[in-house]
Amino acid sequence: MSTPAIRIEHLTKDFRLGLRGVKLRAVDDLSFEVADNQVLGLLGPNGSGKSTTMKVILGLLEPTLGKCEIFGMRSDSVAARRLVGYLPESPYFYRFLTGRELVAYYAGICGITRAEKPKRVAEVLELVGLTAAADRRVGTYSKGMLQRIGLAQAIVHDPRLVILDEPTAGVDPIGSQAISELIRELKRRGKTVLLCSHLLAQVEDVCDHLVILNQGRLVAQGPVEELLRREDLCNLAVENFAPAMRAEIEAVLARHGARLRRVDPARVTLDRLFLEKVGTKEQQDKGTA
Amino acid sequence: MTLDRTSWWWRRGRAVVVIFTTLFAAGLVARPLQEAAWVEVKARQPEMNVHDLGDNIGQGMLLGVFWGFRTVLADFIWLQGYHYWEQRDQPDLEAMIYLSTTLDPRMVSFWDNGSSEIALDIPAWVYRNATLPRDQQAAAYRKARTVQAERALSFLDRGLAFHPGEFILLKDQATLYDNSLHEVAKAAEKWREAAEADDSPFFAGRLYVRHLLKMGKKMEAYAYLKKIYPRLPADAPDAQKAVLWDWIVGLEHNLQVPHAETPQLTPPPGWTPDPEIDDLAKLIDVDF
Amino acid sequence: MIPALQHIGFIGRLTFLEAVRQRFFNFLVLLALALIGCAGFFRQFDFGPQELAFTANFGLGSMVFFGSILAVVVTAQLFFSELDNRTALTLLAKPVQRWAFIAGKLLGVAMLMLVFVVLLTTLLGAYLWWRQGQFIALWHLAHLAGSVDTELPESMRVHFDGLAINALLQWLKFVVLGSITMVVASFANTNMYTVAVSFFIYLICQLQYIALEAYQTVDSAVVGSLVWVLSFIFPNFQLYSVGEMLVFTSKNPVPPGAVWAAIGYSVVYIAVFYGLAVFSFLSREI
Numbered sequence: 001m002s003t004p005a006i007r008i009e010h011l012t013k014d015f016r017l018g019l020r021g022v023k024l025r026a027v028d029d030l031s032f033e034v035a036d037n038q039v040l041g042l043l044g045p046n047g048s049g050k051s052t053t054m055k056v057i058l059g060l061l062e063p064t065l066g067k068c069e070i071f072g073m074r075s076d077s078v079a080a081r082r083l084v085g086y087l088p089e090s091p092y093f094y095r096f097l098t099g100r101e102l103v104a105y106y107a108g109i110c111g112i113t114r115a116e117k118p119k120r121v122a123e124v125l126e127l128v129g130l131t132a133a134a135d136r137r138v139g140t141y142s143k144g145m146l147q148r149i150g151l152a153q154a155i156v157h158d159p160r161l162v163i164l165d166e167p168t169a170g171v172d173p174i175g176s177q178a179i180s181e182l183i184r185e186l187k188r189r190g191k192t193v194l195l196c197s198h199l200l201a202q203v204e205d206v207c208d209h210l211v212i213l214n215q216g217r218l219v220a221q222g223p224v225e226e227l228l229r230r231e232d233l234c235n236l237a238v239e240n241f242a243p244a245m246r247a248e249i250e251a252v253l254a255r256h257g258a259r260l261r262r263v264d265p266a267r268v269t270l271d272r273l274f275l276e277k278v279g280t281k282e283q284q285d286k287g288t289a
Numbered sequence: 290m291t292l293d294r295t296s297w298w299w300r301r302g303r304a305v306v307v308i309f310t311t312l313f314a315a316g317l318v319a320r321p322l323q324e325a326a327w328v329e330v331k332a333r334q335p336e337m338n339v340h341d342l343g344d345n346i347g348q349g350m351l352l353g354v355f356w357g358f359r360t361v362l363a364d365f366i367w368l369q370g371y372h373y374w375e376q377r378d379q380p381d382l383e384a385m386i387y388l389s390t391t392l393d394p395r396m397v398s399f400w401d402n403g404s405s406e407i408a409l410d411i412p413a414w415v416y417r418n419a420t421l422p423r424d425q426q427a428a429a430y431r432k433a434r435t436v437q438a439e440r441a442l443s444f445l446d447r448g449l450a451f452h453p454g455e456f457i458l459l460k461d462q463a464t465l466y467d468n469s470l471h472e473v474a475k476a477a478e479k480w481r482e483a484a485e486a487d488d489s490p491f492f493a494g495r496l497y498v499r500h501l502l503k504m505g506k507k508m509e510a511y512a513y514l515k516k517i518y519p520r521l522p523a524d525a526p527d528a529q530k531a532v533l534w535d536w537i538v539g540l541e542h543n544l545q546v547p548h549a550e551t552p553q554l555t556p557p558p559g560w561t562p563d564p565e566i567d568d569l570a571k572l573i574d575v576d577f
Numbered sequence: 578m579i580p581a582l583q584h585i586g587f588i589g590r591l592t593f594l595e596a597v598r599q600r601f602f603n604f605l606v607l608l609a610l611a612l613i614g615c616a617g618f619f620r621q622f623d624f625g626p627q628e629l630a631f632t633a634n635f636g637l638g639s640m641v642f643f644g645s646i647l648a649v650v651v652t653a654q655l656f657f658s659e660l661d662n663r664t665a666l667t668l669l670a671k672p673v674q675r676w677a678f679i680a681g682k683l684l685g686v687a688m689l690m691l692v693f694v695v696l697l698t699t700l701l702g703a704y705l706w707w708r709q710g711q712f713i714a715l716w717h718l719a720h721l722a723g724s725v726d727t728e729l730p731e732s733m734r735v736h737f738d739g740l741a742i743n744a745l746l747q748w749l750k751f752v753v754l755g756s757i758t759m760v761v762a763s764f765a766n767t768n769m770y771t772v773a774v775s776f777f778i779y780l781i782c783q784l785q786y787i788a789l790e791a792y793q794t795v796d797s798a799v800v801g802s803l804v805w806v807l808s809f810i811f812p813n814f815q816l817y818s819v820g821e822m823l824v825f826t827s828k829n830p831v832p833p834g835a836v837w838a839a840i841g842y843s844v845v846y847i848a849v850f851y852g853l854a855v856f857s858f859l860s861r862e863i
């Protein structure tokens with residue numbers, strides 16, 4: 001069994017506020033694991049401890065109690081941070097650098113040699129779809145482009161674990177779809193992804209596992225399918241349904257001890273409708289898949 | 290009672306102790322370096338007493354002084370003085386002169402130009418004061434020249450405390466005694482000091498001799514000429530060796546002392562006696 | 578160790594690039610250059626050869642004045658912009674040690690102040706060189722005419738090597754001041770607080786020489802001890818007030834040993850303040 005990408009054991013983090021030292025417990029006895037090559041969604045309302053948990057994972061905060069490991073190494077060690085790529089929420093980068101220079105800067109920081117750098121930078125820019133805009137200053141980038149360049153800097157050094165904090169905040173549905181596709185691509189390439197987002201539809205779409213926090217505590221965790229499944233109900237999709245069939249169907253179901261609860265017209269999601277109307281053919285094909 | 294090591298007081302207190310202890314230790318380690326440098330710097334920095342600044346310096350400027358911008362402030366204040374000079378505002382002009390020299394006493398030109406403004410420009414404003422009746426202007430001017438000359442002399446004394454033996458300032462004092470106060474003896478003393486200053490021009494010695502003769506001290510003048518003559522360079526026209534040899538010979542005739550020619554006291558090559566050599570007054574151009 | 582040095586280099590270079598684009602820096606540099614450029618205006622006043630001393634004082638003083646402001650304000654701004662924009666988060670989430678981050682920021686500030694000092698010193702030196710040439714020529718003519726006894730005296734001539742040494746000392750002073758600001762920034766919450774406290778510490782350092790001597794003359798043993806301790810805690814910034822002494826010969830020039838001692842003193846304090854900034858920043862929660 002491979003080492004989990006993230007192992008958090010009894011993590012507690014308190015913040016002292018003001019001179020009187022009022023304690024704010026941001027995370028309370030949290031324990032969970034993220035397996036290698038998993039896409040984990042970290043969810044919770046504002047103030048639930050998501051950001052604090054992420055900062056502990058990134059080694060930016062010290063736990064009050066408990067521990068956090070990344071691939072078996074302490075999360076605050078430099079060696080662990082070599083394996084991590086991080087996209088912050090609402091990323092801000094140095095406006096005077098071009099996209100290429102920015103990614104090259106972070107590539108250098110992460111230890112990519114001068115010889116490898118141009119190739120590696122070009123690869124990630126291609127992956128995030130910013131090759132055309134690579135030589136423009138970051139200050140001229142749109143919100144979506146900033147998210148993508150943020151993603152590029154996060155993965156330029158080929159980390160094993162990628163942590164994304166609200167990667168699609170403020171991004172249009174097309175851009176959001178592109179980022180979802182990128183996340184899937186990262187998984188295909190064997191990466192582990194920790195995704196923190198308020199866009200639940202997207203989380204549901206791309207994540208394998210979920211951890212839900214509330215007031216610093218773990219309230220639910222597990223595979224997405226398991227958490228969302230309702231044991232007592234199932235959905236049927238019926239073509240050419242006529243109201244007259246209803247009585248017959250109810251009778252069949254009653255014979256087997258089941259009951260028809262509801263008949264609703266099938267709907268497409270708003271995301272799919274939007275992509276159909278405004279997306280490229282490729283995006284539409286992916287959206288309808 | 291257990292110590293709460295996560296409390297704000299503990300964390301900040303620990304940080305304060307560590308910082309101050311480290312800085313104290315650094316101060317100990319760096320003390321020899323500081324002393325080696327400071328001894329030399331301090332010896333060359335003019336002392337300044339904050340009280341000397343008086344009320345003329347605003348709080349902002351005082352802060353500027355404490356923050357190490359003394360010399361820049363002194364320059365600005367000096368320039369500001371020109372504004373008051375144009376306005377013929379004596380109190381403010383003098384205040385700026387005193388303030389700038391207090392802040393930066395190293396600028397000889399501040400003392401030199403300042404003394405001229407105090408001693409010469411301000412009395413001239415009195416003279417040109419149209420509100421005075423014409424018959425009183427001359428008297429007011431003479432009085433102002435005397436008063437201002439005294440003030441300028443005190444001012445230059447302060448300057449000389451920072452620049453002991455500075456020729457320019459001694460020359461200024463001598464000139465004031467000569468032209469404003471007409472005190473020959475004091476002027477003579479200042480010309481003597483000026484002549485002995487480093488880098489002083491040759492004429493200072495000659496002026497001292499003239500003053501001695503004005504006071505009737507011919508023997509002293511003669512002894513002084515014999516003292517300085519050997520030190521004069523032969524190849525410097527400004528030294529006027531031939532002129533000084535004329536004076537020596539002229540004084541010997543006047544005093545009826547034997548001619549003193551020694552290996553050090555010889556006439557310059559090609560010297561011929563001045564036709565006026567027996568008329569001391571005309572020879573040295575002194576009014577006995 | 579080598580990756581850490583590379584990190585310091587990367588961060589230092591980027592900090593420098595960010596700093597030279599700041600409007601505040603450009604404004605101050607232009608202002609300082611303009612003030613030095615105004616030196617030509619001094620020809621209206623009849624200072625004689627002392628005009629060179631007046632101009633040098635003015636130029637060196639401008640450099641100290643604007644340089645001090647720059648060292649404090651830019652250091653604080655560069656530090657807090659990283660925190661406020663959360664680029665510090667992105668950077669520290671990489672395999673970068675916190676001490677390397679602080680070292681990189683300080684390196685960037687040092688490079689910025691070096692550019693500032695070199696620019697101003699070069700302009701001032703060029704002007705003084707040109708103007709001195711004019712005075713030398715005028716004095717020579719006057720000497721030939723017999724109006725003055727000698728050529729332009731040494732005491733009135735500019736020593737350009739002294740100007741360069743002074744530039745080095747002022748640069749070191751600005752780096753010390755920048756590292757003091759970094760210490761304050763490492764635990765402060767706001768830019769404004771950092772700037773205010775740093776200027777206050779600067780003032781104390783300018784007056785440290787008073788504590789150095791005062792403790793011997795204070796009556797109260799308690800106050801005297803406190804003053805004695807204070808004289809060790811803060812560096813003595815008056816050591817750097819040597820511009821005029823170096824640039825113009827006096828009968829008593831500053832010996833090289835004193836200059837080397839001042840350089841060593843600066844290096845000690847830069848290292849100490851850097852260490853304290855790291856110590857404080859290590860426990861800072863980003």
